[in-house]
Amino acid sequence: MGNQRKKQRVGRYVPDLVADLAQCDANYYRLFKIFPEIDKCDEKKIGFETDRYEKAMVGFSVTERCPFTITLDLRIEIFPEHRIIKWPNLQFRIYKDTKSAEVISFEQHRKFEYRYPLFNKNLFQPDEKSQANRYLGELLEHFMNRGYSLNHLEFS
Numbered sequence: 001m002g003n004q005r006k007k008q009r010v011g012r013y014v015p016d017l018v019a020d021l022a023q024c025d026a027n028y029y030r031l032f033k034i035f036p037e038i039d040k041c042d043e044k045k046i047g048f049e050t051d052r053y054e055k056a057m058v059g060f061s062v063t064e065r066c067p068f069t070i071t072l073d074l075r076i077e078i079f080p081e082h083r084i085i086k087w088p089n090l091q092f093r094i095y096k097d098t099k100s101a102e103v104i105s106f107e108q109h110r111k112f113e114y115r116y117p118l119f120n121k122n123l124f125q126p127d128e129k130s131q132a133n134r135y136l137g138e139l140l141e142h143f144m145n146r147g148y149s150l151n152h153l154e155f156s
Helices: 002-009 017-034 128-146
Strands: 043-049 055-065 069-079 090-095 100-106
Touching (some): 017 090, 017 100, 100 128
Antiparallel strands (some): 043 055, 055 069, 090 100
16 A cells, blocks of 8 residues: 555655745845835836847836735836747735745736646646746846846935
8 A cells, every 4th residue: 555655646746845935035135136225116127138139128016015015016028029039927025024025926827836736727837836936036136147227316
């Protein structure tokens, strides 16, 4: 009986909670390097050049502000507009008390499962939530390295 249970579990995705939480925590700190005025400002625009010398604009906009959380939308536009490449829109939430940031919406997909079955009707990967948070981290890292602010400077 024990061998049958082991055979059923072979190949099953097991979430790595420590790595996932570390990724969300790192995303929080990356975001605050890019958008340090997030507590006072509702929008931040960043520009960067792609590898093919095209201009791109990233917009962070606060959609919800609560005592312990902030929800943001992230949108990317490339100029001249690409018909082939479409950057996904992300929505993520910052948890100020735990200093963490996680993706809560990727394009039209909301309410991530922590683990998906290997074969599902939407063709999601078993670790879809982990991949979305890693993607956010890679984007933030890219913006930190190659981005420049497009917001107006105000002197007081």
